[in-house]
Amino acid sequence: MEILLRIGFRIAGIVLTIFLIAVINFTLVNAAPGDPAAVMAGQSGAADETFLKQIRAEYGLDKPWPVQLGTYLLKVAQFDLGYSFRQRQEVSDLILERLGPTLVLTLSAFFLSLIGGVFFGALAGRRHGKWSDVAISMVALLLYATPVFWLGLMLVLVFSIQFEWLPAFGYVDIRASGFSAWNYALDVARHLILPAVTLSAIYMAVYTRLMRSSLIEVSQEDHVKTARAKGVAEGAILRRHMLRNAALPVVTMAGMQVGALIGGAVVVETVFSWPGLGRLTFDAVTQRDYPVLLGLFLVMSILVIAVNLLTDLIYRLVDPRIATQ
């Protein structure tokens, strides 16, 4: 019964979040200078009068605003995100087409930053005060302050232009249609390396710092001292008694950073012409294609909520105490 109640609360929270996002969208469209119908049609005079009329009728723009909001919410609930006049396509279709590459990129960056952060943080925490700790902390400090898009460009400069080791942009090679499934995947992976490293760098820095201080803290706890007193080997103490405990705040933090990670994907996809939601965002910004932007904001938020659920599950795996609580 209690578990049902908890799931109920969780679902209520999710619905509330999506509702708030829809309200933000609605408010922004109405706060924009000029005719809301023109905003929904995409600015810069691309829309003709018949289309504007159609939008006014569809969204009930001649009715009072509570009715307008209701109409909009009803549309969102049916995943009707409007029509991109610029791209001549349903916004929901446009977004769904681009979902795959973004998931590939953000999930790779998510795990890369988590694994890298835990590894380097543990290394630095273990060698607390030694030169390797200082070096790792310095690099983390610098990465933490580096604009993501600039880092991406500099990596392109070094690894694609100077050494020609990795492709500078795109998702697969243009000749990829003739590739076997294995070679296709391999080619995507080659294209993925630079964007994933770029996107994960800043979070790796955050997690490294957190893991380092967390490990140092855990190493002073009683159960670790006991293990040491029993004569357990240092390696085994680290593996069995310290790593899991020290990694907990890192996993929590990673869950909280998902929204920022997806925001980061926007600029990274722009740098690398990665054909995902981020690149779509950039194109929509350049063309002032507002229905697409509004839809993207909604879908990306839902994505964040989904990944948050996923991190909750990971958390339960790392810390069995949660499940029994």
Added chain:
Amino acid sequence: MKDVVKTFLGRPTGIAGLLLLAISCLMAVSAPILYPASPWEMSGIPFSAPGENGMLLGTDTLGRDIASGVMHGARVSLLIGIVSTLAALFVGVLLGCVAGYAGGTVDTVIVRFTEIFQTIPSFVLAILFVAILSPSLGTIIVAIALVSWPPLARLARAQVMSVTQREFVQAARCQGQSPLSVMFRHVLPNAISPIIVTGSLTVASAILIEAALSFMGLGDPNHMSWGYMIGAGRTVIRQAWWMSFFPGIAILVTVVAINLVGEALNDALNPRISRS
């Protein structure tokens, strides 16, 4: 206060941060003196490499001086970073104080609202906001403040809650002082130092958000900014690496400087919870 300054100056990283930050501020102040012409104006042969044709940091595709752009960009970055952080502090501290002091239903509602706001991909919201309301210094500042207040609100709430429990606050309440007086005279002064530290770090993240926005083409079209310069250099990175390299270094130095200052401030203001 004297101790705070002493501890701060005792940290070599804090001093390094202050020096680097001084460089950025100096760039912002001296830009109109050293480079009186608009950074948007053509001043040399296009695609000059650094040092070529008398251009210290080279020129861009239209022959605009990169050095001038970097100097003028400091003004926009620092201005937006500071003003948007102040706005976020105002909203965050206000909501945090109300939630922490009032407790009960008010607290629950504010906490839920803050949590939902933290779930939303903040950069995407900032993009949407600036794109729809059209880019200007004002909309950019409001957008950054809009996405920066939640962590400050949470921190302020936690701080206010813990200080409110203390005996001297109870005593002030028993004396019959008004809630506002208790808040401003007794609670806030004792709750503020971690908020100042986090606020200083928020300036750094605000500068990064501003850079990312103008990289996406959502900068104020009347002001040269570092993010815009990097964005403009993106498509010609093969021919002119310096176009995006130098503005990026400027952002990096400024943000590192602010983070170093913030950490030293943390050690100085919150000695008990400073890192080991």
